[in-house]
Amino acid sequence: MPRVLIVGAGIAGLSTAWALARRGYAVEVFEQGPVPNPRASSYDEHRITRHVYGSTGYAELMPHAFALWDRLFADIGARHFDPLPLLVLQRERDAWFASSQASLDSLNVPYRAVQVETLAESYPMLSTEGVSAAFVCEGAGVLFPIRILIDLSVHLASLGVVFHANTKVTAVDLDAGTVSVDGGVRSGDVVVVAAGAWAERLVPALRALATPSRQAVLFLAPPPALADAWRDAPVILDIGAASGTYALPPRPGTRLKIGDHLFTRIGDPDDDRVAIEEDLGQLFDAARLAFRDFDAYRILERKICYYTVTDDERFVVRPLGRAGYIQSACSGHGFKLGPLIGEGVARAIAGETAAGDLAEWAAARPARAA
Template identity: 30%
Template sequence: MNNGHDTTATSDAVDYAVIGAGIAGVSTAWRLAQAGHRVALLDRDEPANSAGSSHGSARILRYGYPDPLYARLLAEAEAGWSELEAAHGAPLITRTGCIDAGEAHDTRRLAGVFAETGVEHTLHSPEEAAARFGGRFAFGTEALWHRRAGVLDAEATVNAMVRAAVVHSANLLTGWEAASVTRRGAGYLVTAADGRKLSAGRVVVAAGGWLPGLLGGLGLPTSFTGALPAFEVRQESAFHFPYREAPDPADPWPTSIHMIEGMTVYTLPGGRDAGHRGQKVAEFNGGPVIPDASAQDGRISEARRARIVDYVGTYLPGLVPEPYAETTCLFTNTPDEDFVIDTCEGITVVSACSGHGAKFAPMLGTLAAGLATGERDVPAQFRPSR
């Protein structure tokens, strides 16, 4: 078993090769290995590295989806989160609650989905919202509150799933950049950019922002690839703003989703990589579109920074409108923001994209592994080839 850099050719065949050690890939590798399959987990760098979409210690976990399917899947994922936290030996989620608000946000429709799917919630009038949250938020509209929301530690989650997969004898190969997948006999040959090769019975591709560049090298029929949605990769910017007053641990700052005309902003308590001393603030799909992850440059424009500083000064009175830290990350979007978990001829493509995959981490592996093995199907809307 190898859980470090591998510089030699790998000839031993495995049942499944999983390409990509972000949240979707490691979750799938964990579930496959847990079921007794021989698994190789391949990553061009290290799991949860900063060039991907699964790094950092703060991602939103919330139930606020207008599509009841996602709310139900999150409820199913709760058991997986408990299982993973037990294996990790520490919490991976901090429950803070979440506020959904804004004149462009249909909070009443969302409240109806909560009622349908059994999510505890309260819809506050503008006056009630101002009384309860006014020192921190100045949204001026109705606000939908649900207490089970919170913040998950993405990096710790990835590492916990890697350890769980390795415990079940998965082989982690880092520094292994997959370049192509070709049919060989009844299985496949995965070839790395440096020429190394790995034989596998089946392949799962969870390459995140590198997926657009890799799709053409998978040897998949055009009838399948042509049915896939266009994948749009964006380099997003996130900023950390200090609290004016340190929050009481018994009353943490909640996360928020605020939709106004032409702008959707999400906020959440910053994690350990920002010193836990402020709120992380970002505009959803506000960054530039790039061809794929290889084109990211980590730069943040002055205009983007100024736009978020102005937003904080207008809507977040509990924060000092001067960022003390900033970062970039990748979103890989589909036009309808649905996941893609689809399969063809022994290759399963997993794109838990559009910036909302992390909260489903244990469930993603269950769905993708089940589809890859043929033991279960996934919701039809995740299978565009259908």
């Protein structure tokens, strides 16, 4: 039975393990912390998923991603997904806004324009000054990562996947198919590096392609007057140049979360996960423009997470060496597309698709997206 060694137990590593275990592979997963690891970028209360994606090519991948989530939820016996509408706000004219509507048309995902004049009444938490257009669409919602990671790891263990928690991999040999840990060298037929912001330390070639980025998010309690509005709110994307934010409303077991769209491209993933004032200046400025009376919100947590980012915001997923694969997500794409990308890597390892096509497919080049 072929043996695959996976470095990283975030959504990328666990999804790949899931896809390989279903194909009969012997799989071992190495994680430098506990499983799941609270320091991993995958570890979060809730994350957006959506069909809206502009013209990048990822919109065409999203129906397949939703289908893989359905299969994963069936396997783990729990549906950790809350379907919600997505409200998209345009302030300055932006090509992404129009191209997103065009991609929704091509995918037959329903959406409707929202009159700017009615926004304040329908969504009283918004600051509507400067909003030039808006639409609400279906085909979106929030995933619950912590719950998913826990249930998926339990399910994988039941399939025979071997976990090495609190086991730091110090080196990989992508030609020999080995990983080095404190206890020595472990050998497999294939090694998959899915170590998030730490991946470049094991695969130096990744440094020219993707950069670890320190990102701040806020968990908040809205003022009492807006609590009901937020409980009934959609997911919100504001794509304004200065007000650019995303907001996930509080759902059962989660808090209101707000972040921005800018990548810092700085920081060390070994740092702590508490955001300081220097991390939050841009986010506070944007949130004050996006949301009415933002200074009345109570901060519950100032959190740091680390992503890898690329100049074009596309995945870096490809074979390396004679027995290796690198699997590096880009920003928030990583979670919503995790099972689909894991399936793609497993298909390449199993010889079901050409390994040489993996990089272009995972990067969602429009010609290859289907």
